Every structure is written in structure tokens, then in C-alpha cells.
């Protein structure tokens with residue numbers, strides 16, 4: 667069974683796949699354009715980033731936000747059995763770049779399912795969650811050919827039904843009227859000090875929203891876009907389906923209270 671330790675990127679065990687497989691466009695997050703499948707010019711021969719300590723100051727903030735949920739080491743060490751991307755065949759290198767985004771999506775689902783199964787309120791669906799967890803883990807262990815044919819969107823939809831039920835069960839135990847802002851456009855909204863306990867914030871656009879001092883205890887944050895949202899002194903205790911990349915993209919402080927599943931981003935308190 668999966669535990670969360672394996673669902674965080676381990677760059678030591680990866681052949682720099684995110685720096686090769688993913689495309690990016692010159693923007694506030696990336697200093698340059700890069701095509702999918704092409705190695706980033708900053709990637710060194712040892713698969714490490716040549717500007718790791720200077721990513722933010724060199725205009726690569728997007729790289730500091732990203733996490734592969736452990737898909738990089740899975741593809742490098744399991745799917746391709748430790749065959750190095752650079753010294754193996756060109757076909758292997760191409761397929762590695764193709765399957766990495768698929769496995770990344772599956773690992774993100776493993777993250778949510780593992781969290782869901784740990785929620786006591788989700789007990790009525792624990793057995794279903796366990797089956798979905800096993801099934802998803804099995805999918806990640808398929809061959810590159812099988813992964814290439816996988817309809818990962820369809821699998822996501824199936825899992826999402828279970829995650830929705832989990833969310834309803836978990837939020838039902840929180841007293842008071844819960845706000846439903848699912849998918850809402852709250853970009854730049856002034857929500858300082860707002861009572862968002864047990865709120866449904868699934869897929870909510872909270873880009874640059876002011877959430878300073880907001881009460882987000884027990885809120886469902888799956889897919890919420892928190893880029894540049896200000897979480898200074900907000901309370902996210904027991905908020906669920908929050909991922910490290912979401913948090914990394916937000917702003918916050920030493921006073922922001924976080925669920926145990928994530929860590930406080932270093933840039934929240936660092937002086938750049």
C-alpha cells in the first residue's frame with residue numbers, strides 16, 4: 667500500500683524528467699520558452715539543476731513551485747528499470763518523456779486517495795478508497811506501452827466520484843453553514859478574515875486573493891488555484907486535498923497554520 671513518503675519528488679532517483687518532459691513558456695514563472703521533450707538548458711549532465719539555488723532570482727519561480735508527487739523516480743527506476751535517459755536508446759528517452767506526465771497524474775491521485783483513506787469521517791467509503799488506491803498503484807506499474815495507451819482522464823473521473831463523496835463526509839462534521847465556492851472566480855477577492863470553515867473550494871480560482879487571517883479549517887481545496895494568494899496568518903488546520911505545489915505557489919507567513927500533510931514553503935520566510 668502506498669504511503670505519502672513515496673509521493674514526493676526524489677530528484678536523487680530521477681533522471682531530471684520534469685526538466686525534460688514538460689514544456690514551458692516565457693512568463694513571470696519561466697525566463698525562457700522550452701518545448702516538451704527537450705532538456706532545459708540549465709539541466710546538468712548529472713541530472714541536477716545548474717541554477718538550483720538561484721531559481722527565483724533567475725526567473726524560474728515555476729520550477730520552485732513544482733512537485734512530481736514521486737512520478738520522476740517511479741518512471742526512472744521502475745518503468746524504465748534505472749536505464750539512464752541520456753545513455754539509453756533515443757526511443758526510451760522519448761517514451762520516458764511521454765509517460766512521465768501520465769504517471770504524474772496517477773501519483774497525484776495516489777496523494778489524494780491516501781489522504782482520503784486517512785480521514786476518519788470517510789470511514790463509509792474506506793473500502794472503496796482502498797480498492798481505488800490499489801488499482802491506481804497498479805496502473806503506475808504498467809509498461810511504457812500500456813501507460814501510453816492509458817485513458818488517464820477516465821480514471822481520474824472515476825476516482826473523483828469517490829473523492830467528492832469523501833469531501834461531503836469530511837465537511838459534514840464541521841458545524842455551521844458551509845460555503846460552496848466550487849469553481850468560482852475569486853481572483854483577487856478580498857477574503858481577509860473570512861469564515862471558510864468546511865468550505866467547498868474545489869477548483870476555485872483564488873489567484874492573488876487576500877486570504878490573510880482567513881479560517882480555512884476543514885476546507886476542501888482540491889484543485890484550487892492559489893497562485894499568489896496571500897495566506898498570511900490563515901488557518902488551514904485540517905484543510906484537505908491541499909498539495910505542496912498549490913502551497914508553494916501561494917504566499918504565507920510563519921503564522922500560517924498548515925495541515926500536517928504539507929510543509930511550510932521556504933520562500934514564505936526567506937529574504938530574497
Ligand code: SF4
Pocket residue numbers: 684685706707708709710714715716717718726729
Ligand atoms: S531551471 Fe532547473 S529546475 Fe527548472 S527546468 Fe531547468 S534544470 Fe529543471
